[in-house]
Amino acid sequence: MTRAHPLLVRCGFWLLAMGLVLALWQAVVMIAHVPPYIVPTPVETIAELIRHAGQSGALLWQTFSETIAGYLLGAAIGIVLAVAMSEIRLFGRLAYPALVTSQAIPIVGIAAPLVIVFGFGMTPKLIIVAWIVFFPVVVNVMDGLARVDPDQINLARLLGGSAWRTFLIVRLPACLGPLFSGLKIGASYAVTGAVIGEWTASSKMGLGTYLLSANAQMNTVGVYGAMMLMTLIGVGSFSALVGLEYMATPWTHRSTAPRWLTRLRGAPRSDHKE
Amino acid sequence: MPHAPKLAICNVRHAFGANRVLDDVSLDIAPGEFVCILGASGCGKSTLFNAVSGLLRIDSGAITLDGTDIMGKPGYVGYMLQKDLLLPWRTALDNIVLGAALTRGVTREDRAQAADLARRYGLGEYLDHYPGAMSGGMRQRIALMRTIAAGRELMLLDEPFGALDSQTRLAMQKWLLEIWSGLKRTVLFVTHDIDEAFFLADRVVVMLPRPGRIARILHVDLPRPRDIACMASPAFMALKAEALSLLYGGPDPSASMSGAA
Numbered sequence A: 001m002t003r004a005h006p007l008l009v010r011c012g013f014w015l016l017a018m019g020l021v022l023a024l025w026q027a028v029v030m031i032a033h034v035p036p037y038i039v040p041t042p043v044e045t046i047a048e049l050i051r052h053a054g055q056s057g058a059l060l061w062q063t064f065s066e067t068i069a070g071y072l073l074g075a076a077i078g079i080v081l082a083v084a085m086s087e088i089r090l091f092g093r094l095a096y097p098a099l100v101t102s103q104a105i106p107i108v109g110i111a112a113p114l115v116i117v118f119g120f121g122m123t124p125k126l127i128i129v130a131w132i133v134f135f136p137v138v139v140n141v142m143d144g145l146a147r148v149d150p151d152q153i154n155l156a157r158l159l160g161g162s163a164w165r166t167f168l169i170v171r172l173p174a175c176l177g178p179l180f181s182g183l184k185i186g187a188s189y190a191v192t193g194a195v196i197g198e199w200t201a202s203s204k205m206g207l208g209t210y211l212l213s214a215n216a217q218m219n220t221v222g223v224y225g226a227m228m229l230m231t232l233i234g235v236g237s238f239s240a241l242v243g244l245e246y247m248a249t250p251w252t253h254r255s256t257a258p259r260w261l262t263r264l265r266g267a268p269r270s271d272h273k274e
Numbered sequence B: 001m002p003h004a005p006k007l008a009i010c011n012v013r014h015a016f017g018a019n020r021v022l023d024d025v026s027l028d029i030a031p032g033e034f035v036c037i038l039g040a041s042g043c044g045k046s047t048l049f050n051a052v053s054g055l056l057r058i059d060s061g062a063i064t065l066d067g068t069d070i071m072g073k074p075g076y077v078g079y080m081l082q083k084d085l086l087l088p089w090r091t092a093l094d095n096i097v098l099g100a101a102l103t104r105g106v107t108r109e110d111r112a113q114a115a116d117l118a119r120r121y122g123l124g125e126y127l128d129h130y131p132g133a134m135s136g137g138m139r140q141r142i143a144l145m146r147t148i149a150a151g152r153e154l155m156l157l158d159e160p161f162g163a164l165d166s167q168t169r170l171a172m173q174k175w176l177l178e179i180w181s182g183l184k185r186t187v188l189f190v191t192h193d194i195d196e197a198f199f200l201a202d203r204v205v206v207m208l209p210r211p212g213r214i215a216r217i218l219h220v221d222l223p224r225p226r227d228i229a230c231m232a233s234p235a236f237m238a239l240k241a242e243a244l245s246l247l248y249g250g251p252d253p254s255a256s257m258s259g260a261a
């Protein structure tokens, strides 16, 4: 018997969990006879999204691209900052309070001045998303770097390792776990950032702007549709990261290196028992 | 001693707080010599190795390798720590070539040599295994191969065979002797196992605890290459008796018939 791939199993549980939530939602609305202008059923909402597939797609794409661009920017800044702050102690000590303060400012409070400086358009939205995303990444990666086994660092010193190679070969892989934790937390916050960005700085119609206008028009199905699509972006990026982490850390779930990896590096393969 | 020593440890003292772990330890190791350090747990063997490897800054004393001061300067001697410290994200093969990876980059030839080494000593089927999927004994062997592949002339091995069953242990001991005589390396080897110490070494340094110090240095004048049979020889027995009485007290060792100094 072949076992199902563990990622597939996880995927199955996700779909099952979401299916259950939708089913519960459908059941509650039907049993309690909630009128559709108060809470529509998921079936109606999805049907409405499909009926206006063109518009839904465009909105989804707009918000998705803001989210992903801001996310990548924030994650990159987060990683670079974490490394710099860990390597340069004085910088780390000075920058840490500033980082924490940056997150204490309510995000809506940042949005307005950003619009004043950058005007309407993509830039303020990117900055807002990146602002939210970089923080969990910095904190997790810094913690990860601080917790690398000192004996592993000593081993690298004994083998004459240069600082740069020791970083790449020992310290970086050692903090991949925390890095991915930070990236996953960031992914679930990113959409919120994009939506707040749209509310204050939008020139183009995205899910956030659409949600506001649907709400103003008492278009409840539209509000729920937008909400569903936002959730889709969040869950989608989170799952993508789970997949990426799975691929990037084969030693956590495999006993041997994946064949493509050994082949790629031209490493001799293990002998095999006949 | 005819040669200048490979390694000279002079009057080394070190204390952790009030705990005097190394108390005036002096020891010269000749080039190509195999020296075992024997002593009860906690008598400072690993601390001595940490000092020689440069990881630990000692309170006082001097340590030189080929006449140059190596105190507090890691990288000059090969050191297999008591923990195997394999990197979980690297395969067995990649752990063996870690020294090259950390200094100049791994070449195809490094990998081929490492694979040969692993194949010859029973790990050919595990080249692309991650350490998490290997037994303690396999991990120890990989760690030893990593130390050998790093190519230092002096190797400090801290209980390298502690996790092995007696059969594998014997095979590994023979292998280590082959490597040592073939590559003309100098070896300092820590063990708890008295048989192991006398089977391997030219000299056995017996250490005593509290404070950690050298009790006596025993010369092992058994012919090489040695096999298991030599462990039953009278000379071997006499050495063993002397070490036992040093370690556990008992009959005055000078009354026994050993030829040791």
Ligand SMILES: Nc1ncnc2c1ncn2[C@@H]1O[C@H](COP(=O)(O)OP(=O)(O)OP(=O)(O)O)[C@@H](O)[C@H]1O
Pocket (backbone or CB within 6 Å): B016, B019, B021, B039, B040, B041, B042, B043, B044, B045, B046, B047, B048, B082
């Ligand atoms: N970093 C440290 N800080 C404080 N005390 C230490 C430290 N390292 C070792 N010691 C103490 O020094 C003494 C000697 O330790 P060491 O590890 O050298 O013993 P050992 O001879 O290698 O023992 P074993 O055979 O169990 O490995 C012990 O009493 C230990 O508690």
Ligand SMILES: [Mg+2]
Pocket (backbone or CB within 6 Å): B045, B046, B047, B082, B158
């Ligand atoms: Mg020890």
